[in-house]
Amino acid sequence: xxxxxxxxxxxxxxxxxxxxxxxxxxxxxxxxxxxxxxxxxxxxxxxxxxxxxxxxxxxxxxxxxxxxxxxxxxxxxxxxxxxxxxxxxxxxxxxxxxxxxxxxxxxxxxxxxxxxxxxxxxxxxxxxxxxxxxxxxxxxxxxxxxxxxxxxxxxxxxxxxx
Amino acid sequence: xxxxxxxxxxxxxxxxxxxxxxxxxxxxxxxxxxxxxxxxxxxxxxxxxxxxxxxxxxxxxxxxxxxxxxxxxxxxxxxxxxxxxxxxxxxxxxxxxxxxxxxxxxxxxxxxxxxxxxxxxxxxxxxxxxxxxxxxxxxxxxxxxxxxxxxxxxxxxxxxxxxxxxxxxxxxxxxxxxxxxxxxxxxxxxxxxxxxxxxxxxxxxxxxxxxxxxxxxxxxxxxxxxxxxxxxxxxxxxxxxxxxxxxxxxxxxxxxxxxxxxxxxxxxxxxxxxxxxxxxxxxxxxxxxxxxxxxxxxxxxxxxxxxxxxxxxxxxxxxxxxxxxxxxxxxxxxxxxxxxxxxxxxxxxxxxxxxxxxxxxxxxxxxxxxxxxxxxxxxxxxxxxxxxxxxxxxxxxxxxxxxxxxxxxxxxxxxxxxxxxxxxxxxxxxxxxxxxxxxxxxxxxxxxxxxxxxxxxxxxxxxxxxxxxxxxxxxxxxxxxxxxxxxxxxxxxxxxxxxxxxxxxxxxxxxxxxxxxxxxxxxxxxxxxxxxxxxxxxxxxxxxxxxxxxxxxxxxxxxx
Numbered sequence: 188x189x190x191x192x193x194x195x196x197x198x199x200x201x202x203x204x205x206x207x208x209x210x211x212x213x214x215x216x217x218x219x220x221x222x223x224x225x226x227x228x229x230x231x232x233x234x235x236x237x238x239x240x241x242x243x244x245x246x247x248x249x250x251x252x253x254x255x256x257x258x259x260x261x262x263x264x265x266x267x268x269x270x271x272x273x274x275x276x277x278x279x280x281x282x283x284x285x286x287x288x289x290x291x292x293x294x295x296x297x298x299x300x301x302x303x304x305x306x307x308x309x310x311x312x313x314x315x316x317x318x319x320x321x322x323x324x325x326x327x328x329x330x331x332x333x334x335x336x337x338x339x340x341x342x343x344x345x346x347x348x349x
Numbered sequence: 350x351x352x353x354x355x356x357x358x359x360x361x362x363x364x365x366x367x368x369x370x371x372x373x374x375x376x377x378x379x380x381x382x383x384x385x386x387x388x389x390x391x392x393x394x395x396x397x398x399x400x401x402x403x404x405x406x407x408x409x410x411x412x413x414x415x416x417x418x419x420x421x422x423x424x425x426x427x428x429x430x431x432x433x434x435x436x437x438x439x440x441x442x443x444x445x446x447x448x449x450x451x452x453x454x455x456x457x458x459x460x461x462x463x464x465x466x467x468x469x470x471x472x473x474x475x476x477x478x479x480x481x482x483x484x485x486x487x488x489x490x491x492x493x494x495x496x497x498x499x500x501x502x503x504x505x506x507x508x509x510x511x512x513x514x515x516x517x518x519x520x521x522x523x524x525x526x527x528x529x530x531x532x533x534x535x536x537x538x539x540x541x542x543x544x545x546x547x548x549x550x551x552x553x554x555x556x557x558x559x560x561x562x563x564x565x566x567x568x569x570x571x572x573x574x575x576x577x578x579x580x581x582x583x584x585x586x587x588x589x590x591x592x593x594x595x596x597x598x599x600x601x602x603x604x605x606x607x608x609x610x611x612x613x614x615x616x617x618x619x620x621x622x623x624x625x626x627x628x629x630x631x632x633x634x635x636x637x638x639x640x641x642x643x644x645x646x647x648x649x650x651x652x653x654x655x656x657x658x659x660x661x662x663x664x665x666x667x668x669x670x671x672x673x674x675x676x677x678x679x680x681x682x683x684x685x686x687x688x689x690x691x692x693x694x695x696x697x698x699x700x701x702x703x704x705x706x707x708x709x710x711x712x713x714x715x716x717x718x719x720x721x722x723x724x725x726x727x728x729x730x731x732x733x734x735x736x737x738x739x740x741x742x743x744x745x746x747x748x749x750x751x752x753x754x755x756x757x758x759x760x761x762x763x764x765x766x767x768x769x770x771x772x773x774x775x776x777x778x779x780x781x782x783x784x785x786x787x788x789x790x791x792x793x794x795x796x797x798x799x800x801x802x803x804x805x806x807x808x809x810x811x812x813x814x815x816x817x818x819x820x821x822x823x824x825x826x827x828x829x830x831x832x833x834x835x836x837x838x839x840x841x842x843x844x845x846x847x848x849x850x851x852x853x854x855x856x857x858x859x860x861x862x863x864x865x866x867x868x869x870x871x872x873x874x875x876x877x878x879x880x881x882x883x884x885x886x887x888x889x890x891x892x893x894x895x896x897x898x899x900x901x902x903x904x905x906x907x908x909x
Contacts, residue, residue: 208663295491297730337483
């Protein structure tokens with residue numbers, strides 16, 4: 188049987204550990220909420236549904252590709268299907284802000300632009316949307332990062348920033 | 350420390366016989382589990398070799414027509430669904446009965462649980478092996494597998510429910526005879542684990558029964574992809590706690606004794622378990638941060654609750670390490686850290702499990718990154734994630750289960766572990782192999798390499814990936830060697846181990862034990878209720894939105 192004062196020391200240790208165990212999660216939450224709202228780094232939100240059979244007649248996917256909305260601001264409408272993106276290559280000047288709008292004709296695909304914060308799932312029946320600014324010139328690899336069938340590993344594209 | 354009196358002779362025989370059913374069930378489940386791990390692990394080796402330009406899928410075409418992706422499906426299903434679930438059911442059946450010191454209420458139901466799960470496994474295995482279910486263990490529709498794949502997996506899940514029923518019946522019978530006592534810790538934790546799991550499986554059961562099974566058998570023309578995916582992750586996140594909590598049961602209730610000490614605090618251990626019951630389920634949307642069609646607000650709420658689960662994990666970390674320190678000091682260890690060297694590092698069961706804890710510390714920290722809302726954009730669906738869960742389920746869970754096996758198989762068979770040296774080699778090989786594999790998978794993920802992708806055949810491999818990939822192969826091969834050592838050791842123990850009288854199950858006493866446990870930490874309903882309320886709040890609006898706007902018209906295809 189353990190003595191009571193030893194137990195008391197045990198409680199002190201427990202409390203000493205519980206304080207940082209609360210502080211660490213609180214710090215993590217604060218940091219993330221700040222970056223989400225003060226810096227504006229957000230994850231995809233609800234955009235809307237789309238009928239996969241009607242992709243060919245629904246804007247903006249009736250004309251997939253890049254469109255300039257305002258000087259330096261673009262929208263890239265991209266359709267995903269096994270095992271390709273349409274279009275699979277877009278070219279923009281450095282400093283452009285591009286909103287990527289995607290949907291899928293068939294199964295779930297992934298859309299990640301390596302080296303940027305663009306990372307989203309492309310789900311049949313849903314529209315996915317994220318905006319990013321390209322400041323550094325170069326070639327950015329686009330990969331489908333959700334298994335979509337036997338040709339998944341060839342499904343890719345690129346963003347060329349001049 | 351005090352040596353427990355061990356019953357001998359006739360008394361011993363009698364004690365052993367009472368648990369004959371539980372022992373056989375544990376043995377059979379462990380056998381199925383490690384067969385699955387062996388085959389699944391072999392598939393893993395094929396993958397790291399393929400990543401590095403060694404393609405063994407071509408010579409294996411006759412038995413693995415689906416190549417890489419069929420192998421990957423096998424790897425996932427066998428390692429994270431079959432290995433874990435069977436081992437857990439076997440271990441909890443045994444450890445809860447021993448903790449109650451009474452056999453489970455229904456032997457028939459205990460066997461039925463096992464047979465039902467095996468039947469489900471066999472039904473699901475046929476389409477996987479025939480390359481008719483190459484949809485990974487996540488089976489996101491509209492990738493469409495043969496209906497028997499979904500049916501079989503559902504049976505495995507439903508089978509586990511009967512263990513909870515059996516445990517509750519056993520608890521009631523025990524409670525009648527012990528109205529004032531606190532529930533034995535391992536039994537309480539087993540029931541909490543199974544309760545959490547049954548609540549968690551509401552998602553996957555609904556997905557299977559109402560969406561996927563009717564759709565795969567052609568009874569309905571289409572399905573709603575996002576609803577199915579959300580129901581999947583309703584279960585898909587807490588399933589990781591279903592894997593982890595049995596490992597925690599070992600760390601809390603057995604490892605302190607194996608280390609030569611006592612559990613630091615039983616009340617604190619219970620706090621952590623009831624918090625896992627309350628918080629494990631209502632956080633699954635953190636797997637869907639990058640999904641369209643789910644509001645940013647609920648994603649943020651699930652993030653906050655996910656970080657909340659970090660709290661019971663930190664309590665566990667403290668409590669388990671404090672128990673180890675107590676053991677180290679009881680064995681004559683001194684100093685701030687030098688007590689570590691006084692621990693029984695020559696015992697494979699102990700060493701393996703401490704390595705599991707060590708790797709899990711990194712896995713847990715990485716998990717906080719994955720769960721961090723916008724930070725997830727950097728790592729989602731990259732090989733970082735594969736690196737992460739090889740530290741959690743692939744180390745914290747798998748290594749702990751191997752560690753438990755090092756005492757449990759000798760206990761079940763009445764034979765000494767065949768080779769302690771081989772057991773220690775196994776632990777070290779897994780530690781080193783996993784550090785290499787997971788570190789470089791994390792790095793590759795940061796450089797953008799996608800997960801679940803046949804990288805060796807991809808046209809876009811970046812130069813920096815090529816530098817990092819060979820290390821994943823070295824790590825993978827070391828782990829595979831480790832797994833082989835484990836299997837040889839286990840089989841040799843069963844067939845050629847020296848006969849010895851089985852030791853006691855190493856239940857630890859606690860420095861602050863049941864006498865310090867407040868009544869509420871020995872109850873179930875308040876926590877179950879808390880869990881259900883939080884689930885309703887955190888999932889209710891999203892599920893309502895998805896169901897009410899759902900169009901069940903995506904036909905699906907099988908492009909493999």
